Amino acid sequence: MFKVLHYKEKCLGCAYCVEAAPALFQVNDSDGKVDLIGSKEKNGIQSLSVNDALLDEAKEAAELCPAKIIILQIK
Numbered sequence: 001m002f003k004v005l006h007y008k009e010k011c012l013g014c015a016y017c018v019e020a021a022p023a024l025f026q027v028n029d030s031d032g033k034v035d036l037i038g039s040k041e042k043n044g045i046q047s048l049s050v051n052d053a054l055l056d057e058a059k060e061a062a063e064l065c066p067a068k069i070i071i072l073q074i075k
């Protein structure tokens with residue numbers, strides 16, 4: 001398992017992360033930003049523990065994010 005952090009407050013809503021990792025991110029039509037699916041949110045930061053099977057997708061999303069607000073914590 002690894003952890004994904006998404007600093008949603010700074011999200012641009014470009015959805016590059018959704019294209020890279022549709023199992024992890026989805027557009028929220030109500031605010032125009034992206035949500036980390038199934039995450040907990042605190043102080044504008046969404047966090048989620050994720051199975052290693054999604055690591056490559058998560059890495060691609062983090063690399064593509066122009067705001068650099070997708071952080072992976074890999075142990």
Ligand code: SF4
Nearest residue numbers: 011012014015017065
């Ligand atoms: S790629 Fe980054 S800025 Fe763009 S929607 Fe995803 S998290 Fe937000």
